[in-house]
Amino acid sequence: MHIELALMSERGGRDYNEDACGHWHSERYLCCVLADGAGGHGGGDVASKLAVSHVLQGYANAPAHHPQALEALLMDTNREVLAHRADNPALRNMHSTVVVLSIDLQERHALWGHCGDSRFYAFRDGRLAERTRDHSLVQSLIDAGLLDEAGARVHPKRSELYSALGTEGSDLQISVSQTPFPLFGREALMLCTDGLWEWVPDDEIAAALAAAHEPQAWLNDLEQRVRRAAAGSPKHDNFTALALWLGPD
Template sequence: MSERGGRDYNEDACGHWHSERYLCCVLADGAGGHGGGDVASKLAVSHVLQGYAARPAHHPQLLEALLLDTNRELLAQRAANPQLRNMHSTVVVLSIDLQERHALWGHCGDSRFYAFRDGKMQQRTRDHSLVQSLMDAGLLDEAGARNHPKRSELYSALGTQGSDLQISVSQTPWPLAGREALMLCTDGLWEWVPDGEIATALATAPDPQAWLNDLGERVRLAAVDAPRHDNYTALALWLGAD
């Protein structure tokens, strides 16, 4: 699911690649003037998928290296085109070894990965953002974060130079041992749909597309008084127990 929301154009992008053994899902949310956000998100998705297809990055160091290389590509494109000098993008990547049945993920910015097992949330990435740091310090709860005036202020995104870049990668494989529902999404979705509502929608959904359709409807209802609300994009994957 990828919708424009209340914006003039969609700066989100997503995609996936798989072989017989490996699956890679990636999602990005771009920003930057003169169409730079649209370019940045598409560049991030295509570079991750091309790099993963050439060498499946199903190892923490390989996944981190792939994201660092994607950042270098974004910086190179910025340097080559003055109109794109302000472009940057969040990114979240999910890697699955279908043979060994375990998952790894990595991200930069505030696009998220969620993992539910038997309907209960087991994993969720932590944003590289101001409000996440306030929540970690106990100064803000989830409801307060959604209304914070600086909720969109990121500490890191692709297109960042040097030591200011923050990339987080899961360090141990997560076994896919039960009934898993996995989702990657941009902040245009989770900003309007709390984690509890994501789980509620999952509980009544017969399939992953129905889950996303429900979440999209929840975004539209919650944002009815915000006609300029952000693009929202999500990619969902369900795995059975057998």
């Protein structure tokens, strides 16, 4: 199985970028992770980088390619964020979303987990096959039939999360795929922050994919779509994406 990987992380209209992303691989496993931090006093930047580094280090020490193991890794990352908040009063409000993709290159299947509203998308043969559901107020309204996807993008409380790393006790919500997603070498996968998907609906993400000749071109197209859509919002959020294209050997 051949894999091409591309990254894109932009400051948008903000003074600095609080998103972070990274990846790690061995001969058998590949782990990709992306995080979107918040919290004031530089806390968002700290939280997102901490989440990414802790996930990658933990995965490298013991590849978490099992639903329970992936959930445990994300829970341990949450404890790490909470510990750093306790150590530094200036960071007491920091938190971060996170989304993680794990691929078993030998068995050719994927698992993913997330907390918050950073998303994972899986396209197969150009069509959307999987997408995570946000831990957010607007997602709960969508689930209840009170809001549609278009309305969610302009809802005044669209950034209100029900869970993120840095959450204590039973309020923490982590979602992990429970069954392996088979990879046939016809997939395009993407992790992204809300600064991207808020401005680019799923059908436009698919259209950009259809027009692209390689993953970096896909992300470049998405970057331009964000900039055009957000042109009237000069303070729009950071936006980050990590894309993988899978093909036959």
